[in-house]
Amino acid sequence: MDITLQHMKDKILSLAKELIAIPSVSEDTKYAVEILEIVKRELIAYPFTPFASEGIPSLLFTNKEDQPKNFKIILNAHLDVIPGTPEQYKPFVKDGKLYGRGAFDTKAAAAAMILLFKELSQKLSYPLGLQLTTDEESNGKYGTGYQRQQGVTADFAICAECNSNLRVTNEAKGRRIIKVSVKGHAAHSAYAWNGTNAILAMYTALDPIIKAYPSPKIETHLTTVNITKIETANEAINIIPDHCTAYVDVRFEKKDEETIIPRLLSLLPKDAEIEITPLHPAHATPADHPYIVKIQSLVKEIHGEDLPLRLAHGTSDATYFPLSIEFGPIGDGAHHDDEWVDINSLEEYYNILKQFLLSLNK
Amino acid sequence: MQQNVLEFTKKLIAIPSDVNDREACLQILETTQKELSGFSFTPFASNGVPSVLYTNTPSPTKKCKIIFYAHLDVVPGSKEQFIPVEKNGKLYGRGAYDMKAASAAIILLFKEIAHQLPYTLGLQLTTDEEVVGFNGVGYQLAQGVTAEFAIAGECGSSLRIVNQLRGLNVVKLQASGVEAHAGHSWHGENALLKIYEAIHNILQEYPTPATPSWQTTVSVANVATENQTHNIVPDNATALLDIRPIPEDKERILEKIQQLLPEGVTMEVIKTMPSLHTKETNEYLQKLKTTLEDITKQPATIAPSYAGSDIIFFSMNNINGIEFGPVGGGHHSKEEWVDIKGLQEYYQILKHFLLSIK
Numbered sequence: 001m002d003i004t005l006q007h008m009k010d011k012i013l014s015l016a017k018e019l020i021a022i023p024s025v026s027e028d029t030k031y032a033v034e035i036l037e038i039v040k041r042e043l044i045a046y047p048f049t050p051f052a053s054e055g056i057p058s059l060l061f062t063n064k065e066d067q068p069k070n071f072k073i074i075l076n077a078h079l080d081v082i083p084g085t086p087e088q089y090k091p092f093v094k095d096g097k098l099y100g101r102g103a104f105d106t107k108a109a110a111a112a113m114i115l116l117f118k119e120l121s122q123k124l125s126y127p128l129g130l131q132l133t134t135d136e137e138s139n140g141k142y143g144t145g146y147q148r149q150q151g152v153t154a155d156f157a158i159c160a161e162c163n164s165n166l167r168v169t170n171e172a173k174g175r176r177i178i179k180v181s182v183k184g185h186a187a188h189s190a191y192a193w194n195g196t197n198a199i200l201a202m203y204t205a206l207d208p209i210i211k212a213y214p215s216p217k218i219e220t221h222l223t224t225v226n227i228t229k230i231e232t233a234n235e236a237i238n239i240i241p242d243h244c245t246a247y248v249d250v251r252f253e254k255k256d257e258e259t260i261i262p263r264l265l266s267l268l269p270k271d272a273e274i275e276i277t278p279l280h281p282a283h284a285t286p287a288d289h290p291y292i293v294k295i296q297s298l299v300k301e302i303h304g305e306d307l308p309l310r311l312a313h314g315t316s317d318a319t320y321f322p323l324s325i326e327f328g329p330i331g332d333g334a335h336h337d338d339e340w341v342d343i344n345s346l347e348e349y350y351n352i353l354k355q356f357l358l359s360l361n362k
Numbered sequence: 363m364q365q366n367v368l369e370f371t372k373k374l375i376a377i378p379s380d381v382n383d384r385e386a387c388l389q390i391l392e393t394t395q396k397e398l399s400g401f402s403f404t405p406f407a408s409n410g411v412p413s414v415l416y417t418n419t420p421s422p423t424k425k426c427k428i429i430f431y432a433h434l435d436v437v438p439g440s441k442e443q444f445i446p447v448e449k450n451g452k453l454y455g456r457g458a459y460d461m462k463a464a465s466a467a468i469i470l471l472f473k474e475i476a477h478q479l480p481y482t483l484g485l486q487l488t489t490d491e492e493v494v495g496f497n498g499v500g501y502q503l504a505q506g507v508t509a510e511f512a513i514a515g516e517c518g519s520s521l522r523i524v525n526q527l528r529g530l531n532v533v534k535l536q537a538s539g540v541e542a543h544a545g546h547s548w549h550g551e552n553a554l555l556k557i558y559e560a561i562h563n564i565l566q567e568y569p570t571p572a573t574p575s576w577q578t579t580v581s582v583a584n585v586a587t588e589n590q591t592h593n594i595v596p597d598n599a600t601a602l603l604d605i606r607p608i609p610e611d612k613e614r615i616l617e618k619i620q621q622l623l624p625e626g627v628t629m630e631v632i633k634t635m636p637s638l639h640t641k642e643t644n645e646y647l648q649k650l651k652t653t654l655e656d657i658t659k660q661p662a663t664i665a666p667s668y669a670g671s672d673i674i675f676f677s678m679n680n681i682n683g684i685e686f687g688p689v690g691g692g693h694h695s696k697e698e699w700v701d702i703k704g705l706q707e708y709y710q711i712l713k714h715f716l717l718s719i720k
Contacts, residue, residue, distance in 0.1 A: 173545065177592050189581040189604040190528075190669040192570045199582045199601075200565065203558050210555065215595075216548045226544045227554050228592050230585045230599075237532050237583045237604050244585075247592050249544040314545035314593075335543060 008115065009347045013098060015042065015111035016341075019079060020091040020100035024134060026080040029055050032134035035079045039132055042114055046121065051150065056142035060152060061130040063121030071129040072360065074154035075117065075353070076144060076317055076324075077110035078136030082335055097331075097340040104331030106136075108341040109160035112329070112350045120354060125361050129154060136317050139279060144317040156291045158353070159318040161326035162334040164310065166303055166345060166352075168295050169326035172312040172319055173224075173251040174282030176261060180205060181273040186234075186242035195240035199232060202244040208267040209248070221311055223252040223260055251313060254282040280315035285323045292325060294359060298352045303345070327353075367705055368453065370397070371466040372446040374434065375455040379489065381435040387489035388412060390434045394469055394487055401476070406505060411497035413488040415507055418476035426484035428646070428719065429509035430472065430712075431499060431683075432465035433491030433672060437694050452690075452699040459690030463700040464515030467688070467709045471716070479716060484509060488672070495672040503679045511646040512683035513712075514673040517693040521658070521704065521711075523650060524685035526666035527674060528578070528606040529637035531616060535560050537627045541597035550595035554587055556626050557599040561585075563622040564603070576666050578607045578615065602632075608666075609639035635670065638677040640684055646719070647684060653715045657707060686712075 018038060024031040036059055040048070048061040062068060084101030091100035098108060110132065117130045129152070133143025161169065182202050187195025206227060213225035226249045234241035252260045261276060268274065285292065287309055300306045318324040330345035332338075379390040391412060395403075402422040404415045417423050439456030446455035453463065465487070472485045484507070488498030518524070537557045542550025561582055568580040581604040589596035607615040620629060640647060642664055654662040667685060676683035689704035691697075 188669070189579070189583070190606065191574070192579040192581050193573055197582055199585050203561065215552060215555070218548050219546070220548065224544070224547050226547050226552060226595050228544060228594060228596060229587055229589055230554055232584055234584055237602055239583065240581050241583065249592055251545055314543060
């Protein structure tokens, strides 16, 4: 038994390293294809459907020869990463941690899911899907989003996301981007009184929002509103700009989904030009869903600790499914220079998922 | 005289000496050279921009008592604007007011009386004022051209004696914060908000007046961040400020701006131009005032001007100077004109002013 476990841990680690070594930056088609080839080679005996939307490839493996589109469970992992330094694509192990770009987000968890699918799929009585995508870091629209659009469904989806740290993440904030444009009147700066400065008009426009939604000092479930960009086309130093645009990132809980945008719009001046980009909707899977209850009890049993449910502040591909969770191993440094995943927790992660999938067998 | 100045002005307007058209600028300098043949002159060139200093001395010199300054370049205009038109006592055309009529008057006046004067009179002709005359008057002064008093026949004056101009400081504010994923903004400090705070503090202290007034103004020309992604709280932001201090504020303005910056915001001075303040008691200014009042039979106006001009370069070199040009309007616009009768007065005032100096 111990030998088998050690063997599996090494296999996960080895596959994770292989995946990390590919600089599969989101939406880079060449490396997306290359990394999916590794998965195909690993799961050579299993039927799969290739998808591609706007040139972005993704795969759907199934454990049934008839390749169904409706699954009891879907395991979902993304193999794209945000850009890293060249060193980050050389994975290494130190003090029980695997370091590298994507170690935590989410190549190690993906390796665990791939090998688990390989070990279990023939032992399960129900349809299991394994979705591997390459565009989660740029919104997942052409990967998970596209597969869903093509009719792929699941009773329940488990997305191998970072920041879960073995906590079942059943809620995620929704996200919108509000583009605000205001106009002023250009004038030569020597005659400043002849102009209306659009940059100042922009700050006046945003001020009520900044005051109503100040930057939180500590982690919060409340709505956050962040100005991520302000720009004007004016480049002449002696001209008062007549146009200014700002981008506002808005993240909100499910319960605020309907009210947040009208509220923000009511705080903006009537003559501002507004463009709203709906990105992810807010997401919430009921805490008492039997699968959630089951996974939590397995976390307690295998990891040895009772971990509370979690709300994700970032968005992920989990939001493409009606009932889903984000769930991944312990680690840190997603999107940072020292990204790592804890190797022991990776093994626990594998075992929790394994026991969960087996428990659904009739 | 009047007819000569008018005709010569028309001749100058007809040369489309757009500040960006070096060939036309050279051509207009050659045209003036024909008019001034026989006078000593020193040619200058800096970064391909030519300019000339004429003097009434037997051989060229850089040391003058009085300098007349004229720029012969104009801002871009339509084809029609380079065809001068007389209408209702006004001469229309690109550069009529800014400042070819004044240039024509100054050049012909120099030609008429320079040799009668017992002191050194200089006439500076440049072709880069519209892009700030670093290579023209700026270069000449850096090469040692000097004077006790300078008169620029600039537009905006309209027979007022302009003795004060605001300075200019271009300042770049740089805010640094802490980058964070927008989903975890509690880990970050938004640099755009710091820049906002800085701008807010500065504008509280230096609000933009609603109507023209002689005070220091601060204008925000640009705000930007290097951040390109919408899900990142930016850790950097910049703002460009155009600061125009009145002479009383010029010494302390940068220090005051510095004091108004919140933590995490630093400033860098990109460009500084001094202000101009020639005292009303200056003997040459007083002489001009008296002459002006004698000829127009009206009290002279001594006033500040809001826009900058090349006269600032004299201030930089500790030379007292003023702007003094004929009556007109519409500079940089489609309807630029100069008053023809006023042009004659202008000529006479300057002539008697020069003759009054011993």
